[in-house]
Amino acid sequence: MAKVESSKVIHEKALYLSQIGEEFTLTRINSNYKLESDYFSNSHSQKNTKIPPVELGFIRRVKNYVKSNRVAEKFATTYYYPDDVMYVSVDKKQPGTMIDDIVEIDIDEAYWRTAFLLGVISEKIYIEGSKQTGKISKLGRLIALGSLAKKQDVYKFKGNRLLKHEVKRSRLTENIWYSICKRVGDLMYEAKTIAGSDFLLYWVDGIYVKNNPETIQKIKDLFCQFQYDVKLKFNLSVEYVDGRAIVTDKKQNKSRPFFLSKKQSKISYFTDEQLQETALKFSRIGAMDDLNEDEL
Numbered sequence: 001m002a003k004v005e006s007s008k009v010i011h012e013k014a015l016y017l018s019q020i021g022e023e024f025t026l027t028r029i030n031s032n033y034k035l036e037s038d039y040f041s042n043s044h045s046q047k048n049t050k051i052p053p054v055e056l057g058f059i060r061r062v063k064n065y066v067k068s069n070r071v072a073e074k075f076a077t078t079y080y081y082p083d084d085v086m087y088v089s090v091d092k093k094q095p096g097t098m099i100d101d102i103v104e105i106d107i108d109e110a111y112w113r114t115a116f117l118l119g120v121i122s123e124k125i126y127i128e129g130s131k132q133t134g135k136i137s138k139l140g141r142l143i144a145l146g147s148l149a150k151k152q153d154v155y156k157f158k159g160n161r162l163l164k165h166e167v168k169r170s171r172l173t174e175n176i177w178y179s180i181c182k183r184v185g186d187l188m189y190e191a192k193t194i195a196g197s198d199f200l201l202y203w204v205d206g207i208y209v210k211n212n213p214e215t216i217q218k219i220k221d222l223f224c225q226f227q228y229d230v231k232l233k234f235n236l237s238v239e240y241v242d243g244r245a246i247v248t249d250k251k252q253n254k255s256r257p258f259f260l261s262k263k264q265s266k267i268s269y270f271t272d273e274q275l276q277e278t279a280l281k282f283s284r285i286g287a288m289d290d291l292n293e294d295e296l
Contacts, residue, residue: 002034002041002042002043002044003041003042003043003044004043004044004045004046005043005044005045006045007031007032007033007045009043010026010033010034010035010043010044010045011033013035013037013040013043014026014035014157017037017039017040017157017159018157018159018160019159019160020039020159021158021159022037022038022039022159023037023038023156023157023158023159024036024037024039024040024156024157025037025154025155025156025157026154026155026157027152027153027154027155028152028153028155029150029151029152032044032045032046033045051139051140051143052140054135054136055136055137055140055143058128058129058135058136058140058144059140059143059144059147061125062121062125062129062144062145063144063147063148065121065122065125066120066121066148066173066176071119071120071176072172072173072175072176074119075172075175075176075179076172076175078179079175080175080178080179080181080182081178082178084178084182085178085181085182085185086185086186086188086189087181087185087203087204088201088202088203088204088258089188089189089192089201089202090200090201090245090258090259090260091199091200091201092240092260093240093245094240095240095241095242096239096240096241097239097240098237098238098239098240099200099210099237099238099239100237101210101211101235101237102200102208102209102210102211102236102237102238102247103208103209103210103211103216103232103233103234103236104206104207104208104232104233104236104247105191105206105207105208105209105216105219105220105223105230105231105232106205106206106207106230106231106232106233107184107187107205107206107223107228107229107230107231108228108229108230108231109130109131109141109229110184110204110205110228111141111142111145111180111181111184111205112126112129112130112141112145113126113227113228113229114180114183114184115145115180117183117226117227118179118180118183120145120176120180129141129144145177145180146177148170148173148174148176148177149169149170149173149174149177149178150169150170150174151167151168151169151174152167152168152169153165153166153167153168154166154167154168184204184205187222187223187226187228188202188204188205188207189202190222191207191219191222191223192207194215194218194219194222195207195209195215195219196215198210198212198215200238200245201238201245201247201258203258207219208236208238208247211234216232220232233249235249235250235251236248236249236250237250243259243260244257244258244259244260245257245258245260246258
């Protein structure tokens with residue numbers, strides 16, 4: 001059985017094997033690594049995220065449902081990729097610009113609800129995973145869906161010579177994940193269009209606008225039209241500083257930075273790993289990486 005080690009130790013072992021001319025395989029699963037060699041015992045890195053057994057079972061049931069019901073076939077007519085998904089958009093302002101009285105309009109359980117609306121999960125699974133039941137955490141729901149897009153880069157070395165680089169990905173099920181992401185992203189972009197001059201930024205499933213009751217109502221109506229519940233947060237401000245838009249919740253005295261795209265396009269596109277990071281709303285990339293295939 002492979003032992004758990006830090007990514008730093010695995011990198012040091014791989015470097016040593018390359019220096020002495022040994023054969024080894026280094027696998028990268030998003031931000032985690034696995035090392036296989038005859039010289040060292042097999043090892044892999046792992047995040048500190050501890051997933052409760054009840055949630056592991058739930059994640060497994062979601063994956064089994066998708067497979068046994070051949071859900072991927074429903075999405076086979078159109079394939080989406082990271083570049084097709086519009087995840088972040090920030091209205092560019094002059095540095096030093098400060099805007100008060102901002103409102104955040106957030107789609108409640110955006111991905112989970114979208115998975116149900118698109119027929120990815122059954123009503124029974126949807127209800128079980130919904131926050132109303134209190135059984136499954138937000139992270140658990142996101143892992144259940146995000147694990148459909150797991151990607152592995154396998155590097156085979158002989159010393160410092162790369163013999164083969166193979167990319168393993170679940171092409172069919174990852175299209176389900178990107179279809180969910182695109183549905184939410186497209187809806188946020190439409191909300192941005194509705195907001196017009198009141199728009200400040202959107203990030204994943206939340207849009208920030210000036211406190212204009214008419215604009216807020218129109219965006220709420222849009223989300224409700226697509227069968228989503230909406231949450232509102234008031235008393236926010238946004239400040240533009242050094243390529244960032246910093247949103248501050250005055251009530252809780254908490255700030256959150258959003259980085260402006262360096263591209264000229266008004267829409268920011270993301271690589272595979274960045275997309276998963278954004279979607280999961282965690283600083284690390286791909287929380288589902290902590291799960292081994294045999295656990296699922």
